[in-house]
Amino acid sequence: MAEHLIEFRNIKKSYGSVDALGGIDLYVDKGEVLGLIGDNGAGKSTLIKILAGVVKPTCGEIIVRGRPVSGWNAGRSREAGIETVFQDRALALQQSIVHNIFMGRELVGMFGWLKLKQQLAEADRLMREIGFTSEAYTPRSIVGQLSGGERQGVAIARAIYKQADLIVLDEPTTALSLAETAKVFQFVRQVRASGRSIILIDHNIHHIFDIADRFAVLDRGKIVLEADRSKVKSVKELVGFMEHVARAASAGGGHAKAAGGVAP
Numbered sequence: 001m002a003e004h005l006i007e008f009r010n011i012k013k014s015y016g017s018v019d020a021l022g023g024i025d026l027y028v029d030k031g032e033v034l035g036l037i038g039d040n041g042a043g044k045s046t047l048i049k050i051l052a053g054v055v056k057p058t059c060g061e062i063i064v065r066g067r068p069v070s071g072w073n074a075g076r077s078r079e080a081g082i083e084t085v086f087q088d089r090a091l092a093l094q095q096s097i098v099h100n101i102f103m104g105r106e107l108v109g110m111f112g113w114l115k116l117k118q119q120l121a122e123a124d125r126l127m128r129e130i131g132f133t134s135e136a137y138t139p140r141s142i143v144g145q146l147s148g149g150e151r152q153g154v155a156i157a158r159a160i161y162k163q164a165d166l167i168v169l170d171e172p173t174t175a176l177s178l179a180e181t182a183k184v185f186q187f188v189r190q191v192r193a194s195g196r197s198i199i200l201i202d203h204n205i206h207h208i209f210d211i212a213d214r215f216a217v218l219d220r221g222k223i224v225l226e227a228d229r230s231k232v233k234s235v236k237e238l239v240g241f242m243e244h245v246a247r248a249a250s251a252g253g254g255h256a257k258a259a260g261g262v263a264p
């Protein structure tokens with residue numbers, strides 16, 4: 001069996017009587033963008049919090065590069081090379097790009113002196129690596145003066161500095177214009193081109209369709225569809241399936257499930 005970068009096997013999470021996740025089997029491979037789609041309350045946040053090690057699953061196994069990891073927590077998640085960019089991005093807007101990238105992990109030399117020159121050079125390299133092409137900005141630019149898409153880029157650069165192999169982006173295009181969304185997706189493409197993986201959560205199916213290599217649709221704590229981009233003919237087909245899932249939910253029925261292709 002092929003070795004995945006990260007794999008969830010039968011991950012469950014209950015909050016009292018609420019089953020937020022009811023047995024998730026999901027994997028991410030090296031160098032791919034996995035689009036995670038689901039309505040409000042489907043369990044997306046719970047899933048990525050488990051991945052980040054900040055929420056403990058009720059049961060299930062997490063396998064990293066083919067090896068089950070016991071005692072999964074935030075430290076193990078970081079060691080596995082997983083970094084999550086949450087919606088607020090946790091950026092210090094009054095500070096420079098370089099400050100934000102190195103925040104809490106500054107390069108220091110003997111006697112605790114900050115290696116500012118090296119930090120500036122490394123920040124510049126990271127910005128170029130993810131495709132920060134605008135000449136208007138340097139590592140000393142203030143993050144608050146950047147556009148929404150560019151701020152997302154700074155958060156991604158910080159994740160790469162932290163040696164991320166898998167970057168989880170939680171709704172990175174919320175409240176962004178089309179042009180800014182395009183910038184974020186350009187960063188995502190660069191990250192994928194570097195061989196890193198991305199889990200992209202986005203409410204906008206069109207966005208996910210444009211960029212993901214594979215989709216996973218979560219519905220009331222279960223994966224109801226997993227499909228390669230190449231197997232899905234059009235965004236219309238994906239939207240049709242999502243509508244079918246929603247109809248089944250509002251009718252109080254069981255989970256709509258699609259095997260192989262997408263058509264329900």
Ligand SMILES: Nc1ncnc2c1ncn2[C@@H]1O[C@H](COP(=O)(O)OP(=O)(O)OP(=O)(O)O)[C@@H](O)[C@H]1O
Pocket residue numbers: 015018019020038039040041042043044045046047
């Ligand atoms: N700390 C908690 N205590 C109790 N129930 C919770 C908790 N966190 C999540 N839930 C429940 O688990 C289910 C999944 O929630 P989750 O936040 O993971 O969904 P989501 O897909 O991220 O939704 P959204 O897009 O609205 O953030 C929901 O029914 C939610 O009410």
